Amino acid sequence: MYISSQGLLVVLFVGLVAGWLAGKIVRGAGFGLIGDIIVGILGALIASLLFPKLGIHLGRGIVSEIIYSAFGAVILLLILGLLRGRGRF
Template sequence: MGIGSLLVMLLIGAVAGWIAGKLVSGSGFGLIGNIVIGILGALVASLILPRLGFGPGGGILWGIIYSTLGAVILLVVVRVLKRA
């Protein structure tokens, strides 16, 4: 993986984490928190969404959407577990 790929991955993670934070809790988690949430969201999405019939597309926009969906799922599960 080159430096360009790493920067794109961090950018997508930051944007996806920020969007998911806004959708689920109403605020972001800071730059590092957003990146971590976005990257973990991409992992969750790659495990769950293909089983539901949603495959990853190409491009940065689709990467942001895919990672955001996974991050929202992750944040909702964490919120439910915290209440239990």
């Protein structure tokens, strides 16, 4: 699989914004640059697996991808919070 440098920048940007949004929603703060990117990209993977099975489609474009990824990242952070036993969102 080949990804151009421009495509890689878009993926990293979407991951960064989605991870930052999820961090603000769930924890009230971000996770740093690398942490936000990782959370956002993992959230995008979760959303791409879960949402089509639920029949959820948000549209096309970078804004919908950021929203899609942020929802997936919030789900990821909530699951991790429950597994840690933190108990609060």
